[in-house]
Amino acid sequence: MHFKEIFTDLLxxxxxxxxxxxxxxxxxxxxxxxxxxxxxxxxxxxxxxTLANHFSVSIxxxxxxxxxxxxxxxxxxxALNDENAKKTKLLKDIIKKVAKxxxxxxxxxxxxxxxxxxKAKTINNDE
Numbered sequence: 640m641h642f643k644e645i646f647t648d649l650l651x652x653x654x655x656x657x658x659x660x661x662x663x664x665x666x667x668x669x670x671x672x673x674x675x676x677x678x679x680x681x682x683x684x685x686x687x688x689t690l691a692n693h694f695s696v697s698i699x700x701x702x703x704x705x706x707x708x709x710x711x712x713x714x715x716x717x718a719l720n721d722e723n724a725k726k727t728k729l730l731k732d733i734i735k736k737v738a739k740x741x742x743x744x745x746x747x748x749x750x751x752x753x754x755x756x757x758k759a760k761t762i763n764n765d766e
Contacts, residue, residue: 644703645701
């Protein structure tokens with residue numbers, strides 16, 4: 640099978656053939672989707688990734704390079720817990736401060752980080 644046939648099957652299977660609904664769900668313009676179905680055009684790489692994620696299949700399957708449909712299990716990114724949220728905020732604050740530093744200040748920070756990395760290696764080797 641070729642992309643056009645595989646895409647058509649997946650479109651009817653998941654979106655009942657509704658190009659507008661697929662466009663709404665993926666952000667891919669309807670004329671682009673229509674071109675794949677009626678003109679035999681192939682999607683650009685970024686659209687292949689979007690379609691593979693949307694239909695939970697591999698890009699190889701979409702392109703007809705795999706003969707079997709293997710549905711990938713989508714994993715959701717876990718919600719940030721309080722600890723991760725604190726770390727994220729701290730990192731953003733650090734980045735803002737570092738962006739304002741002069742070159743000599745950045746060299747000092749780099750040296751401190753190197754010392755901390757060496758200390759961590761020593762501690763890990765002792766364990």
